[in-house]
Amino acid sequence: MTSTKEIITNGFWSNNVVFAQLLGMCPLLGVTTTAMNGIGMGMASLAVLLGSNVVVSLVRNYIPTEVRIPSYIIIIASFVTIIDLVMNAYLHDLHKVLGLFIPLIVVNCAILGRAEAFASKNSLARSAIDGIASGLGFTFALFLLGASREVLGSGEIFGMDLFGPSFHPALGFVLPPGAFIALGFILMGIKWIEAKREEKKAVATPATAAHPEANAA
């Protein structure tokens, strides 16, 4: 059984929805023109993930296996609708920007993925932690991509001008192709960090380097 600490590092980093699983690409690429949009979308997804994980975990022993997927989808869709309505009512401006993408959280396979792979087999507390960790991991990825596109594409961060009027931003990064390019470079960076860490580990503990840790992948 995985420890709480492992659930957190798995959700946030080593099994990150975006960096490791490459799920949720549609909202990821669609909304991340600014850092703030990324955070907003990330937090909305986090709320849905937490809610659906908790409820799926609660009902996991009562839903017959044959109909579990449709039930999970109803649960997820309900949470998305709730978030949609609540954001529309109380965060109207952000909702206007993200509007189109909020309903699409339903089809973010990362959320169904966590429900099926984790929450349906684990206790309430562990599922909640997993939901928060995965949600934060997703938010972090959205923020990273949003921030880099905003800096490169508009020369701003959180709407603040960074380089003054003489700076000509690379407009392409705000446009859809820029999303793919920026994501590619970020993934490259992540893989590089991972490779460095592996190397260090191998050097530090040469005796256990061959330990079958690899099956976690």
Next chain:
Amino acid sequence: MPDFIKMGLALMVVGLVATSILAVTEAVTRGPIAEAKRLEILRALTQVLPQGFDNAPDSDTILLSDSRLNRKLKPVTFYRGRKGDSNLGAAFVVTAPDGYSGNIDIMLAVIPGGTISGIQVVAHAETPGLGDKIVITDWPQSFQGKTLDNTKWGVKKDGGDFDQFAGATITPRAVVGAIKKGLAFFVENEGKIFQPASTEAVK
């Protein structure tokens, strides 16, 4: 109990619970959503209408439709700003069907006699950094004080009075065209537009 009944029951319970929770959420958020939308319209109205109206333009409205307002003849709400008995101006949304990517909705406020007091782009899907200069620069202010007669309605490239942007001519051309048509409609129908609130008026 046969399995299929169990499955059906499980799905039914999930569906029922989900629907009731959603119904409650909808009922709770309905008011705030309507209020947020009203404030949004009011904010746009205060920006485009002349200062000093003492009525509530967002509820003093009339619906009119014309092919010059939008191609689909969708009824357009005219928000009237009044001070006492005098008409200060009316604001309404015109739709430019020929933007670079899709429709551009522009709120346009006109003073009686047919002078523009302000415009604001309310919805568009133009290219960020190029076409969206119609929103993020002070280009919209160049419409202030324009009438059908004192202005050559077109972008400079077409021999008109309005600036286009480097790399984006289609967007400003579409906006200028839509505003000109909206203004022409206003001038011809001024009487109708300012007629007192009737039962037709939509809240």
